[in-house]
Amino acid sequence: MAKRIDRGVFQTETPVKIKSYAAVVGEKEGQGPLGSCFDKVVSDSHFGKATWEQAESRFQLEAVGLALRKAQLTENDLDVICAGDLINQCIGSAYSMRELAVPFLGLYGACSTMAEGLLIASVLTDCGLAENAAAVTSSHFSTAERQFRFPLSYGGQRTPTAQWTCTASGAVILSRDSGTASIVGGCVGRIADLNICDINNMGSAMAPAAADTISRYLSATDTSPADYDFIVTGDLGLVGSKLLLDILMKQGIDISAQHRDCGAMIFDPESQDTHCGGSGCGCGASVLCGNFLPMLERDEIHSILFAATGALMSPMSMQQGESIPAISHLIHIRKDR
Template sequence: MSSKLGKYTYRMDNPPSVLAYAAIGSKKESEGPLASYFDIINEDTTFGEKSWEKAESRLQKDAVNKALSKIQLSTGDIDCVFAGDLLNQCIGATFGLREMGIPFVGIYGACSNMAEGLALSALMVDGGAMKKTIAVTSSHFCTAERQYRFPLEYGGQRPLTAQWTVTGSGAAIVGERVSPPYIKAVTLGCIEDLGIKDANNMGAAMAPAAAATIKRFFEDTCTVPDNYDLILTGDLGQVGSDLLHQLLEREGYHLGKKQADCGLLIYDRETQDVHAGGSGCGCSASVLCSYILPAVKDGRIKNMLFVATGALLSPTSVQQGESIPGIAHLIHLSADDDTKTRPSTAGGM
């Protein structure tokens, strides 16, 4: 079972493994620097489906099937899937996975979904109730644009703080400890809202949540940024990443070059016209499941924090003049299974 460390962090007594993972992208992602790490790239953004929403559902279904196939598991081997997305009523997940017959727990944490699903997976597997779970989420540029902003055909100008919604999905299968990547700890986030109201500046709205969760993890574990090879935020983009550094600096934590952001890794901002970077549930999920997890698996990254961030706005809340609440959940991933040697309360978990 997991032990609570401090006020917000759960340390896994038997760190679960990420047994398999898969990432899917589309045309824009195929033109970015991480293209070769994706399992499936379909340059047709409809994925052969009749609507963008059906295409997004297809993304989740294909990601789950691809991850299962890598370790020759079938849907019947999975105790539970934790799935969600950005669409109203989460139809990306529910319609994508409805025929699979896996016990289904719908989640909604906006772009923090992948960390939320991994956190629930790790707690359930380490708690002993479940043997194998899947965390999956997705986003699609066209479903997100027409739902959150304008009809695609409107062609509105995007400010420089805007991010580009990733058309992609990532799925990860979590199971009992066998080999790296291990999930060593998770920190569940609280909602943070510092009053940002600009729906074209998600990075600024989410940065305070990322800062709060990272700070709480450091406090709970008595560690500092230098204890980790990488602190990977979800999709703060350039604006949000800069703010995160400033916010944590004030708290005495210097991130320096330890921090990277999924929204900045997935696209080339110089050539791809994405402005502040990538975003969407599928952004951090696909970057984690393509480029990052293999590096933890083979030890190139020994110790890292995955901090997926979500902006909990809706078009209605924006129209009603509300500010944008943010949330961030954190997953401590490691190549080392040092549960027997680690100190019980501090340092180098």
Template sequence: MAKKIGTGTYLLEHAPSAAAYAAIVGQMEGEGPLGACFDYVEQDSYFGKDSWEQAESELQRRTVGTALQKAELTAQDIDLILAGDLINQCTGTTYGLRGMGIPLLGLYGACSTMAEGLALGSILMDSGIARHIVAATSSHFSTAERQFRFPLSYGGQRTPTAQWTCTASGAVVLAPCQNAPYLRAVTIGRIVDYGITDANNMGAAMAPAAADTILRFLADTGASPKEFDAIVTGDLGLIGSKLLCEILQKEGVDIRKQHRDCGAMMFDPEQQDTHAGGSGCGCSASVLCGYFLPRIRTGELKNILFAATGALMSPTASQQGESIPGISHLIHISADKKGGN
């Protein structure tokens, strides 16, 4: 049974496994530095469908299917799926998974959705109420741009602080302790709002929330950043990553040697015109599933913190002049079921 300590950290007694995982991305993501890490790179941005929204649903469906295949399980073996996306009413998830017949808890944590799904799924697994749970999410450049910014046909100029919403999806099959990677602890994020109103500066809006959650985990567990091979944030991008390190340094915590950001890793800023880096639910999900989890399984990495970040904005609130609240959920993932902090 998960044990709560401190301000919102839960130690997982049975440390469920990430038994299988999959990541599928679009063409631009496949052309980036991590292209070889993903299970599949789709060249057709429509994924063979008639609209961007249908494309994202197909993307998430394929990714979940690939993870199940790698786990040698069928949809009937899954007790519960925790999934969501960026589109209104989680359209990508609802229409992508509707044919699978798996009990669904739909989530909206913006770009923190993968960490939210893993956090809830691992706590549920640790309680013993399920044997197999899937955590999944997705994003698509064109669906996100249409909903949160400008229609693509508008041709608007993107500011230097803007990030590129990734066409990507990640899925993890959680199972009772089998082999590494193990999920050892989770810290549930709090809403943090520093008054940022620029929808093209997501890194600045989310960095304070990432700092809050990382500080709480370290305080709750008594751990030091030096104990981790990597402290991974979701998609702060180049600007938000710098801001995160500055905030933590002011609190006496230096993570500069350990910090990696999925949004900064996804694209090559010199060769790809993505400005401040990648973003979107699928950004951190695909980098986690394609890059980090395989390296934990092989033992190349021993302990990481995965702190995906989300901007809890809506077009309606933004149009009313509201600021952008941020949130970050954190998972401690390890190659060792008992070792580490």
């Protein structure tokens, strides 16, 4: 059973194995610095479907299918799947999971959803309720733009602090059986809100939540940044990453050597015109599954913290002038020796 070590912080009694993983991305993501890392690059933004929302569901199904094949499993071997996305009522996940006869937990943590899914799936696996569990998230540039900003045909100019929603999906299968790396701990995030109302500055809104979660986990586990190869944030982007380092430095915590941000890594801001970097549920999920988990499997690194971050606004809250509450959930992944 998972062991509580502080409020919202736990360690698994028996390491939960990462059995397999997969990342599927769109054409722009495939053209970025990490393009060769992903399992599949899809050039058609509609993925053969009639709508972008249907395409996003297919991205999820493709990622789960690839991960299952890698693990030599079928959907019948999954006891539960935790999935989420950015579309209203998480229809990207609901419509993809209706294709699979698997017990389903739909989650919404915005861009923090992959870490949230892995937290829940790892606890269910650790306590014996699941032999095999999956976590999957997705995002799509066109579904997010249509929902949160303007119609694509509007041609609105993006601000310097804006991030580019990734068209991507990542899936991880956890097991009590075998794997090359394990989830050994986690931290459930707390809401942080600095009264930022600019939807085009989500990195600044999310940075305080990431700082709070990372510092809580380091304190509860009596560890320092030097104990980890990388401390990975989901998608703070260039502006949010700098703010995160500043906030933690004021607390006497220097993670500058270990910090990597998936949103800052997935695109080349100059050649791809993505301003502050990538965002979206699929951003952290695809970079985790395409870059960091393979590094653990190849024995290039041995211990990482993955702290995905999410901005928990909705179109309605933005229209009402509300500020942006943010959250960051964290999992500790360690290479099995």
